[in-house]
Amino acid sequence: MYAIINHTLLPLEQAVVPVNDLSVQRGYGVFDFFRTQNGIPLFLDEHLDRLERSAASLHLELPYSRAEWKEQIRLLMQQHRFSCSGIRITVTGGSSADMYTPGTPRVLITEHPLTMQDPESMHPGFRLITHEHVRELPEVKSINYLVGVWLQPMVKAAGADDVLFVNDGWCSELPRSNVFMISKGGTLLTPSENILNGITREKVLSVAREIMPVEGRPVSLYELLDAAEAFVTSTTKRLIPILSVNSQSIGNGTVGEATKLLYQRFVEMEQRYWVGKW
16 A cells, blocks of 8 residues: 655555654644545545645645645555545644744645445444543644544443533534534534534535525534434544434434435435546
């Protein structure tokens, strides 16, 4: 397998960064991640837009034009020719003489094969626990996943699948996913504060607006626990129903009909995207 570092294609085992890079010393950097299918990246421009916003927020100057990003991505995909893959672009803080001041950013592009859930078969659902936490600079897709990784043993001990971050009773996000709920009145709600605006989140909102009322606003944990249905979204998860939070069932504890419909609409959007792109 191969990776690209600053325009150079290298065997994966040779793709390294110096120990004085701020990504190593301080966890300072940003990234983005997207899926490909049969050589076509899904929602690529949206992901590159977000990468640019994240880098600008951390004062990191990106070295590529939009055309150069796409050419580098194409080069890496041609080396692997995976039928389904995940591509990660990481922009580091660069080498730092004092281990604190950002230097010239490095760009790392990696790809690995993915095995996705069959789009015809929805995931059976997640059980979540909650944890009091707000990510630093939540609007930035930072490489810092300290709390999410630290919580993994606690999630496993609770017999859960993932953790939902809350703050003073208000829901925000999961370490790698956005959260949605459907009220008993049939409105789709999703938290609007202390979150990363996921690309799948935005796409789900766009298809939902065609079939139901939609609100992006603060959502309390009480509201979520009282919801008719709930689900999470991410690049690799698409939509996954939430069956329970802190062992309390959401709705009747099964996959809801509105969630199934939104999943179907999203898969249809995804399949339309693959046609004629790239």
